[in-house]
Amino acid sequence: MTITTTAGPGPAGWSLDCYLVTDRALCAGRGLEATVAAAVAGGATVVQLRDPHASGRQLFDLATGLLQCLEGTGVPLFVDDRLDVALAAGAHGVHLGQADLPVAAARRLAGPDLVIGWSVHDLAELEAATRLPPGTVDYLGFGPVYPTTTKTDAKEPLGLDRLARLVAASPLPAVAIGGITVARAAAVWATGVDGLAVVSAVCAADDPGAAASAIRAARSAGRR
């Protein structure tokens, strides 16, 4: 598939602009699907289902529900870690960490069309990503940018300078993640990244749609 790095989802591909990573606990008040629907209405361009404590069956049911919820929006659903769930549910992509299934094996199993994202934390991991055969991975996730509370096994925060160096060296579209808030969004956009991934900034917002919209609007502010 083609990932556009310009604004807005469209028939040519999807935009990584505002990449919502779900957290069921943070969405508990209004519900996962209502939160996602509001975020997408406000401008979220990708939804990643992440729920490391869910069983395979729960994750499959959540993915199936979110796919129905996203139908007709042009916004793709990616599943964190579980390639089997992504493929079985008919999701559009999978996001893999360094501790997940090796990306080359995942690509062989997934075929050419599924989007595969890969988390990268430092230059050594970026170099490994650069050495992959073309088409193995579609985009990279860089983080955590800031300290994060939604991922218990997160590494040391990169900060903006190291993020900017990774983005500059990345051969692939890059999404920044980790502690990104509406207030911090412009500074993260200024690193040149192709998208901002947010968890609590949208899931825990009073108005997830307004938060998603503000994350995207900060892009122009970050480029001034």
Next chain:
Amino acid sequence: MTITTTAGPGPAGWSLDCYLVTDRALCAGRGLEATVAAAVAGGATVVQLRDPHASGRQLFDLATGLLQCLEGTGVPLFVDDRLDVALAAGAHGVHLGQADLPVAAARRLAGPDLVIGWSVHDLAELEAATRLPPGTVDYLGFGPVYPTTTKTDAKEPLGLDRLARLVAASPLPAVAIGGITVARAAAVWATGVDGLAVVSAVCAADDPGAAASAIRAARSAGRR
């Protein structure tokens, strides 16, 4: 694939006779691969890699190592829960619980050749298994027969009488699991089950090969 319910692995299929479920902690003393190799040399006919705390990458690496270890033995490797790992590593099967990926979705993704086993705990679940389209599931796992310490989320033990009723009603080859020891093996065989699944009885044995051999030998005792 064909599962034979007669003794011994062979070109016509595999036997469920002595179905070893791995537990890395219990194998820690001698190592997982050495334990599996010894068990297979003694007569284990199936190996299931189960490691619910392993990451996708760890599980993939463990599966790859065990497949090399099993090469040429005729003994298949099944992976617990993670269909993606089973397929990516080239394992022969996957074992799914009721909380794992739905078996119909798993079969669609896996294609016809991968062995799919399914855990069943009561008559209602057995009836659900009976209603599946033929070829969805290849064998059933019934348990726990006895209280077990190697599975923290195990249900109430079935006991031998309920196990025997499930086996009698099962349209598919059935493996019993849960607290089965060499001493208990003949009594479990007497229920008419097609195979005994063992974890600590083999993984924690001083001599895993002798334990596997004794599990199989008890079959004739159980039929007296």
